[in-house]
Amino acid sequence: MSSFSNLQLAPSLARAVAEMGYESMTPIQAQAIPVVLAGQDVMGAAQTGTGKTAAFSLPLLQRMLRHENSSTSPARHPVRALVLLPTRELADQVAQQIKLYAKYTQLRSTVVFGGMDMKPQTLELKRGVEVLVATPGRLLDHIEAKNAVLNQVEYVVLDEADRMLDIGFLPDLQRILSYLPKQRTTLLFSATFSPEIKRLAGSYLQDPVTIEVARPNETASTVAQHFYSVSDDDKRRALRQVLNNNGLKQAFVFVNSKLGCARLARSLERDGLKTAALHGDKSQDERLKALDAFKRGEVDLLVCTDVAARGLDIKDVPAVFNFDVPFNAEDYVHRIGRTGRAGASGLAATFVSGSDQRLISDIEKLIKKKIELEAVEFEDERPRGRFNSGRRAWAEDDPRDVAESSSSSSASRDSGGRGGRGRPAAPPADPFFNKPYEPPVRAEDTPAASWEAAQSKSLRSVSANIKTKRKVAALFKSDEPVGHD
Numbered sequence: 001m002s003s004f005s006n007l008q009l010a011p012s013l014a015r016a017v018a019e020m021g022y023e024s025m026t027p028i029q030a031q032a033i034p035v036v037l038a039g040q041d042v043m044g045a046a047q048t049g050t051g052k053t054a055a056f057s058l059p060l061l062q063r064m065l066r067h068e069n070s071s072t073s074p075a076r077h078p079v080r081a082l083v084l085l086p087t088r089e090l091a092d093q094v095a096q097q098i099k100l101y102a103k104y105t106q107l108r109s110t111v112v113f114g115g116m117d118m119k120p121q122t123l124e125l126k127r128g129v130e131v132l133v134a135t136p137g138r139l140l141d142h143i144e145a146k147n148a149v150l151n152q153v154e155y156v157v158l159d160e161a162d163r164m165l166d167i168g169f170l171p172d173l174q175r176i177l178s179y180l181p182k183q184r185t186t187l188l189f190s191a192t193f194s195p196e197i198k199r200l201a202g203s204y205l206q207d208p209v210t211i212e213v214a215r216p217n218e219t220a221s222t223v224a225q226h227f228y229s230v231s232d233d234d235k236r237r238a239l240r241q242v243l244n245n246n247g248l249k250q251a252f253v254f255v256n257s258k259l260g261c262a263r264l265a266r267s268l269e270r271d272g273l274k275t276a277a278l279h280g281d282k283s284q285d286e287r288l289k290a291l292d293a294f295k296r297g298e299v300d301l302l303v304c305t306d307v308a309a310r311g312l313d314i315k316d317v318p319a320v321f322n323f324d325v326p327f328n329a330e331d332y333v334h335r336i337g338r339t340g341r342a343g344a345s346g347l348a349a350t351f352v353s354g355s356d357q358r359l360i361s362d363i364e365k366l367i368k369k370k371i372e373l374e375a376v377e378f379e380d381e382r383p384r385g386r387f388n389s390g391r392r393a394w395a396e397d398d399p400r401d402v403a404e405s406s407s408s409s410s411a412s413r414d415s416g417g418r419g420g421r422g423r424p425a426a427p428p429a430d431p432f433f434n435k436p437y438e439p440p441v442r443a444e445d446t447p448a449a450s451w452e453a454a455q456s457k458s459l460r461s462v463s464a465n466i467k468t469k470r471k472v473a474a475l476f477k478s479d480e481p482v483g484h485d
C-alpha cells in the first residue's frame with residue numbers, strides 16, 4: 001500500500017494525517033489524491049467507509065494552502081471549496097473529518113444543514129470560511145439570505161451524488177452550480193454510475209478521470225438472502241415469523257416511504273415489538289436517539305427509509321428486512337450491506353408481493369443471482385405435532401451455516417410458542433443472535449487491514465455526532481467483490 005509520505009503533503013497536513021494514525025493510503029486515496037492535486041476533475045465510484053473524505057479533502061486543502069492567511073477580515077476567507085452531501089448525518093461526518101485534517105492550517109471550515117437554527121450557521125458563514133460543507137436545501141436558504149457567497153469557489157465536491165439525485169436534489173444542485181465560477185475543479189462521488197449520474201457528470205465535469213475502487217453492486221457472501229412471497233396483508237405476520245424462526249432479537253426493517261415507515265413502526269409497536277422509526281421527517285436529535293436506543297438493545301426493530309438510513313454509521317445488524325422491495329436495485333445492496341459482518345453471518349429477508357416482479361428482476365440483474373421465492377410457513381397454520389422441538393441444526397453447530405441454510409426448509413422453527421411480545425419463548429441457541437447490538441468498534445474480530453487499526457484510534461477524537469464504524473476490509477481492496485455502505 002502506498003504511504004502518505006510519497007505525497008509530499010504540506011507539513012501542517014502531514015502532521016494531521018499522522019495524528020489520525022493513518023499509516024497507508026486506502027485505494028481511493030492512492031488513486032484520487034494525485035489526480036486532485038494535479039487539478040483534474042474526478043468521477044469516483046466509492047462509498048462511505050472507503051476513506052473517500054480524505055481522498056478529496058487532503059488534496060483540496062493542500063491546493064488551498066496558498067490562500068491561507070491569519071487575517072480576521074471575512075473578505076480574506078471567501079468560500080473556496082464547497083462540499084455537497086445529501087443528508088445531515090453525512091454532512092456532519094464529513095465536516096468533522098475536514099476540521100481534523102485542516103487542524104494545523106489556518107483554513108477555516110464549517111457545515112450547514114437543515115433541521116437546525118440558521119443563526120449560528122449564519123454567524124460562522126459571515127466570519128468567513130474557506131471550506132463549506134452543506135446539504136443543498138439549507139445551502140440555498142443561506143444563498144438566498146446572502147449569507148453565503150460562492151463566486152470565488154474553486155473546488156466543488158458532489159458527494160453521494162446518486163443519493164442526492166434519488167432524493168430529488170437535482171434542481172437544487174443545478175441552481176447551486178449556476179452560482180459558481182465556470183473555472184473550477186469538480187469532483188463527483190457516487191456509489192453507482194447510473195445514466196442520470198453520467199448525465200450530471202457530462203454537464204458539470206470537464207474531462208474527468210474515472211476512479212473506481214470497489215464494485216458496489218455485489219453483495220457479501222456472508223449474508224443469507226431470502227425472498228419470501230407474501231401478500232401485503234401478511235407482511236407483519238411474516239416479519240414476526242421470520243424473526244422467531246431465526247431467534248432474532250434485532251433487525252433493521254426497510255420501507256419505501258416516510259408515511260409507510262411511521263405507520264409500520266406504530267403497528268409493530270402495537271404488536272408488542274419495541275420499535276423506532278427513522279425517516280426524513282424526524283429531527284436530527286430524534287434520529288440519533290433512536291439509533292442509540294437500538295445500539296443499547298432497548299429497541300428491537302429500527303424501521304427506516306433509505307434516505308434516513310444512508311450514512312448512519314451502523315453495521316453488523318443481525319438481520320435486515322426489506323418490508324418493501326426497494327425501488328432502486330442499488331438500494332437493495334445498500335440495505336443488506338448492514339448485515340453480514342466479516343466472519344459471521346447475517347440474514348436479509350425480502351418480502352415480495354404481487355406487484356414487485358419488475359423490481360425483483362432488477363435486483364436479480366444487479367446481484368447476478370437467480371432469485372427463488374420462498375413461502376413463509378406460518379406457525380399458526382401448521383398442523384400440530386408434525387415437527388420436532390424445532391431447534392435449528394445450524395444454530396447448534398456453527399452460526400455461520402445460516403448463510404447456506406434455506407429458511408424455507410426450516411423444519412427448524414421454534415414451535416415452542418411465542419411470548420406475548422412475539423418473541424421466541426425458548427432462548428435462541430445461537431450466541432451471535434442472542435447478543436444485543438454492540439457498537440461497531442471491535443477491531444479484534446475483524447482481520448484488520450493496517451489502516452483499520454489506525455482508523456479506530458483516530459476516531460476517538462471525532463465528534464460525538466459521528467458514530468464509529470467497523471469497516472469491511474474487503475472494501476479497501478479494489479479487486480474484492482464487496483461494496484456496500
Ligand code: AMP
Pocket residue numbers: 020021022023024025026029047048049050051052053054450451452454455458459469
Ligand atoms: P470515509 O470513507 O471518508 O467516511 O472514511 C471512513 C473512515 O476511514 C474515517 O473514519 C476515516 O477517519 C478513516 N480513514 C480514512 N482514511 C484512512 C486511512 N488511510 N487509514 C486509516 N483510516 C482511514
